[in-house]
Amino acid sequence: MAEAATRYWRLRIDFQSAVSWAQRMGTPEGRFHPSDPNECDRMSMVQKYRAALAKQLLTPAWDAASVKWKQTKLASEREGYYLLDVKPERIERAIADDLAFLAAHPVRQSHRNNSEAIARRREFKEAMRQRIREIAASRDLSDEEIKPVLRLKHEEVGRFTEKHGVNLAWLLEGKGRIFKKDPIRLGPTMTGDEFAAVVATLPMADQQATSAMMREMLLQERGQ
Known part of the structure; x- marks a missing residue:
């Protein structure tokens, strides 16, 4: 929610600037919105944006990418770009707490790492299914016969390898002999x-x- 509020006010400020510019230029689109050619409401929006940003910086981060974002924003705030109503020391303490929490809970990974792991699992399963189809083609097995093992459940894989004499190492990783009886x-x-x-x-x-x-x-x- 904190991130959503920050994003809203950032975009709201940009939108208001676009509307005010259109009204100053006298374009028809400017008449679709309340008259504010001088952006009188801008400062109140900026204050709300800063408050939302400060709240987001103090909200516990849930992954390393969020911590990195906080560190970047803190560096910008030190240079005077945001003028937040919160002291840098307080943000530093929040970041330190985030790092300590993530170190104690290493399973909490970023979306990117999770996506990569999911992609690797998907590739592994598809490669295994392809090897099953190759066995089916060599043994004239129908799609219906290999349908259970294509689910890649442990029990079905075990039955398939035993019934057709398939080398499990080859089926899993593509290594070694295809069939157990092969030289x-x-x-x-x-x-x-x-x-x-x-x-x-x-x-x-x-x-x-x-x-x-x-x-x-x-x-x-x-x-x-």
């Missing part, structure tokens, strides 16, 4: 378990050499 092939999409299975088939000397190489690679990555 394991070295490649960039193979899973860690598949790689370990391949290594286990090597002679012991090769297994030891591979393990040493992997340890060295891990140490190098950690050292970066």
Whole structure:
């Protein structure tokens, strides 16, 4: 509500200026509104805008973006642009309280972060549904047969993978073999378990050499 009031009075001031300008210029549109060519009501509107802005600055922020907005407005007020009827120190205390609250409640994220998370989940689900359709095409399954698993409920996904022998890692992430009975092939999409299975088939000397190489690679990555 505080933000809505601030926005209202800001736009109301701009609108009044436009009406007064039209009346001074004698345009027909100016006659649609009460006569005020000299903007006599402007100062009262400005005072109401400042009061609304001060109230918004003191209203607890609900995300990091709101805190950033407060900090920007506070900097402008210090430069004398807004002349608010509230001391900067009080706004600083409000911002400090906001930061402390958000630090104690990290789950409260901005709309942007939430939107990005929603978009990632949507992409994940659509990719998974596409892989299900690929299985259906290879097994001549009808749309009706795959309708339950396309809902992506855990129970339905489990039944689908068991019934058709689908590798769950591939269905979820597109990694590894498509079907459990497929031979394991070295490649960039193979899973860690598949790689370990391949290594286990090597002679012991090769297994030891591979393990040493992997340890060295891990140490190098950690050292970066």
